[in-house]
Amino acid sequence: MENNNPLSPHLQIYKWQISSLLSITHRIVGVINFFAIILICLWATLIIFGQNGYELTQVILDSFFGKFLIIALCWTFSFHILNELRHLFWDLGYGFDLKIAKITGVLALIGSFILTILFYIIGRNFI
Amino acid sequence: MAQFNLPQNSKIEVGKYFKDKTNSKNLRKINVYRWDPSSGKNPRVDTFEVDMDSCGPKVLDILFKIKNEIDPSLTFRRSCAHGVCGSCAMNIDGVNGLACIKSHTDIKGDLNIYPLPHLKVVKDLIGDLTTLYKQYESIQPWLKVDQTGEEKIELKQSQKEREKLDGYYECILCACCSTSCPSYWWNGDKYLGPAVLLQAYRWINDSRDGDKKERLKKVADELKLYRCHTIMNCTNSCPKGLNPAKAIGSIKKMLATS
Numbered sequence: 001m002e003n004n005n006p007l008s009p010h011l012q013i014y015k016w017q018i019s020s021l022l023s024i025t026h027r028i029v030g031v032i033n034f035f036a037i038i039l040i041c042l043w044a045t046l047i048i049f050g051q052n053g054y055e056l057t058q059v060i061l062d063s064f065f066g067k068f069l070i071i072a073l074c075w076t077f078s079f080h081i082l083n084e085l086r087h088l089f090w091d092l093g094y095g096f097d098l099k100i101a102k103i104t105g106v107l108a109l110i111g112s113f114i115l116t117i118l119f120y121i122i123g124r125n126f127i
Numbered sequence: 128m129a130q131f132n133l134p135q136n137s138k139i140e141v142g143k144y145f146k147d148k149t150n151s152k153n154l155r156k157i158n159v160y161r162w163d164p165s166s167g168k169n170p171r172v173d174t175f176e177v178d179m180d181s182c183g184p185k186v187l188d189i190l191f192k193i194k195n196e197i198d199p200s201l202t203f204r205r206s207c208a209h210g211v212c213g214s215c216a217m218n219i220d221g222v223n224g225l226a227c228i229k230s231h232t233d234i235k236g237d238l239n240i241y242p243l244p245h246l247k248v249v250k251d252l253i254g255d256l257t258t259l260y261k262q263y264e265s266i267q268p269w270l271k272v273d274q275t276g277e278e279k280i281e282l283k284q285s286q287k288e289r290e291k292l293d294g295y296y297e298c299i300l301c302a303c304c305s306t307s308c309p310s311y312w313w314n315g316d317k318y319l320g321p322a323v324l325l326q327a328y329r330w331i332n333d334s335r336d337g338d339k340k341e342r343l344k345k346v347a348d349e350l351k352l353y354r355c356h357t358i359m360n361c362t363n364s365c366p367k368g369l370n371p372a373k374a375i376g377s378i379k380k381m382l383a384t385s
Contacts, residue, residue: 003247004136005162005164005247005255006137006162006247006248007137007245007247007248008242008244008245008247008248008254009139009241010244010245010312011309011312012133012139013218013241013244014222014244015220015221015222017359017363019358019359019360019362020309020359023358023359024358027356087357090357090376091376091379091380092380093376096362096370096372096373096376097373098363098370101362101372
C-alpha cells in the first residue's frame with residue numbers, strides 16, 4: 001500500500017551548519033572547476049593558432065567580465081584545493097572532531113580568499 | 128533524482144493562532160507543525176502563545192504545556208524525558224535534537240518545532256521511521272559467534288577492547304543524525320544513513336564478534352556506505368554528543384586498508 005502521508009519539511013527548515021554549507025559549496029565549485037579546466041584548455045588551444053587567437057583571448061580576459069572570471073576561478077580553485085585537503089585528512093581518519101572540523105572549515109574558507117589574493121598578486125607582478 | 132521541493136500534499140499552510148488566555152507578560156510564540164491524518168488537508172503550522180513564567184526549562188515542557196493547557200490534540204512521542212530513550216527526537220529551531228534535553232532558553236526569538244525531516248508524517252510531530260528500523264535490522268545488530276550449544280563459553284573482553292566501543296555503544300537510535308543528513312534525504316531507501324552505519328561500526332569493532340569480515344563486506348557498497356560525503360550534519364545534531372561521521376570514516380578506512 002502506498003503511503004500518501006505528507007513528507008516532513010527538510011531543506012526548507014534545516015538550519016545551515018558551517019560543515020554542510022562548505023560541503024555543498026565544495027560540490028558546486030567542483031562542477032565550476034570542471035568547466036573552468038575546459039575553458040583553460042580552449043584558451044591554450046587558441047594560442048596554438050597564432051597571434052590572432054592570442055589577441056582575441058587577451059581582449060576577452062582584459063575586459064571587466066574577463067577579470068571577474070579570472071579572479072572568481074582563482075577563488076574556486078583555491079577553495080577546492082583547501083577543502084579537498086580536509087577531505088584527504090578525513091580519509092586518513094583525522095579531523096572528525098566537531099570543533100576541529102569547524103575550525104578547519106573556517107580556515108579553508110578564509111584561506112581560500114587569502115590564496116585568491118596571493119594568486120592575483122603573484123600573477124600581476126611576477127608573471 | 129533528488130526532489131528538493133515538498134510534494135503538493137506536503138506543502139505547509141498557515142494554521143491556527145492560539146492567543147494567550149492567562150494574561151501573562153512573559154509570552155513566547157511557539158510555531159508547531161501539525162498534520163491530522165483524518166482531516167484530509169495539507170499540513171499547517173499552528174502558533175501558540177505560551178506563558179513562560181510557569182513553564183519548565185526544556186522544549187518538551189513547552190509541548191506538554193501546550194497539550195495540557197491549550198490544545199490536547201497536539202501529538203508527539205515521548206517517554207523517559209531524560210535523553211535516554213530517544214522518543215522525543217524532533218526538529219527544534221532548525222536542528223534535530225531531543226525535546227527533553229534541549230533548553231528553550233538557548234534559543235532566541237520564536238520557537239519553531241517540526242517533525243524529523245524528510246519522513247512520512249504519521250501525525251503532527253511523529254515521523255514514520257519504518258525504513259530506518261528495517262535498515263537497522265539489515266546490519267544484524269547482535270553478537271555473532273561460531274559456537275555450538277555444547278561448547279558455549281564465556282566471551283571475555285579486555286578493558287582496552289571494551290574501550291573501543293566507547294562513543295558508539297551510547298547511541299540510542301533516536302534518528303536525529305540520519306534525518307539531518309541531506310544524503311539520507313535524497314537516498315534514504317538505499318543509503319543506510321549515519322545512525323545505522325554507526326551501529327554497523329559498533330558491531331564491526333566488537334572484539335567478541337566473529338563475523339567482522341562478513342559485516343564489512345556487506346556494508347561496502349556504493350550506495351549503502353559511500354553516499355556519505357562528510358557533510359557532518361549528523362555529528363552536529365547528535366544529542367548524545369556522538370560522532371557518526373567518524374564512525375563512517377572509520378569503516379571507509381578499514382575497507383581501504385584491509
